[in-house]
Amino acid sequence: MSYVELPSDVQGQSYIRCSALAAGFLWLPDREVFQDSLDLDTNIGSKVPSLCFLLQHEQHGKLLFDLGLRKHALGYPPAMEDDLKLFAAECESDICDLLSQGGTQPTEIRTIIYSHLHFDHTGDLSPFPSAHLILGEHSKQLLASAYPINPKSRLNSIPSTQTVSYIEFTDQDSQSLSFGASVLDFFNDGSLYLLDAPGHMLGHLNALVRVAPNSFVLLAGDACHNRACxxxxxxxxxxxxxHDIHVARETVDRIKRFHALDNVVVILSHERERLHEMPMFPLMLNDWAVQETDRKRQRSK
Ligand SMILES: [Zn+2]
Known part of the structure; x- marks a missing residue:
């Protein structure tokens, strides 16, 4: 039941090889996740992974979508102390450990895309000094008063030596894809689309990744935090x-419409079921995603 066609494969289409990594875990109280749980105590919730993704493009090399947590949850601004406890942040193996266990060195990473600036996505940039960082345009105003410029900020500053680009969806390069989602065709070859996904935090981005003919994964970040949404x-x-609940709910409505497409597999950053459903790095999830889309097509017949 495909309501809206996503852009078709073209001749010589490039695909992205995609692998998932769990760079740390968090305790997510239900009251942070579901409106129907606002009255619950914070000890009712679930332990969830912070998923990151290694994306490999034949011409453009290796990218990371998010870095997860910092190792042992150390090196955050002092204002994060309470949150680190509330969320029981733990990270035995950070993204660099996981990558090197799979034979990939940080120096191979050319581009890092942050879905947004929350602590469980931004990790530690210091092993990636030559990677170009991509952020949603509205992240810029948050970084203007990050720690230590503002000692009370919960966000770490970006190292001044890091090269950064901010994606502006008002650019003439950006287009409107399905369901009014503003998108940018990142490599201009239909392999990777960055989507404006506002509401959770300023600058929040999603990535729509073409993993095989007529098959995509939607890396939906923190648009929501549980599959049930x-x-x-x-x-x-x-x-x-x-940050803006009304806009956030519109973004979730859009995720639902993507999920209704039989050629898109949605993966949330904290979707704990996916840890056991999909192959993890160093394996690639492309074949699994194709099987998932096949299952969706079977179910919709
Ligand atoms: Zn977040």
């Missing part, structure tokens, strides 16, 4: 965890 989508996202 988009599949079947009956539980509303919590007011506790979103």
């Amino acid at each position: 988009y599949n079947p989508g009956v539980r509303l996202v919590s007011t506790e965890n979103h």
Whole structure:
């Protein structure tokens, strides 16, 4: 039941090889996740991974979508102390450890895309001094007063030596894809689209990755934090965890419409079920995603 066609494969189409990595874990109280759980104590919730993705493009090399947590959850601004406890942040093996276990060195990473600037996505940039950092345009205003410029900020500053680009969806390069989502065709070859996904935090981005003919994964970041919010989508996202709840819920509605497409597999950054469903790095998830889309097509027949 394909409502809207995503851009078709073209002749000589490039695909992205995609691998998932769990760079740390968090305790997510239900009241931070579901509107129906606002009255619950913070000890009711679930332990979730912070998923990151290694994307490999034949011509453009290796990219990371998010870096997860910092190793042992150390090196965050002092203002993060309470949150680190509330979320029981733990990271035995950070993204660099995981990559090197799979034979990939940080120096091979050419580009890092941050879905957004929350601590469980931004990790540690210091092993990636030559990687070009990509952020949503509205992240810029948050970074203007990051730690230590503002000693009370919960966000670490970006090292001044890091090269950074901010994606502006008002650019003439950006287009409107399906369901009014503003997108940017990142390599101009239909292999990787960055999507404006506002509401959770300023500058929040998603990535739509073409992994095989007529098959995509949507890396949906923190648009929502639990599968039940988009599949079947009956539980509303919590007011506790979103910068603009109305816009955040519109973004989740869009995720639901992507999920309704039979050629898209949605993966949230904290979707704990995916840890056991999909192959993890150093394996690639491309074949699994194709099987998932096949299953969706079978179900919709
Ligand atoms: Zn977040």
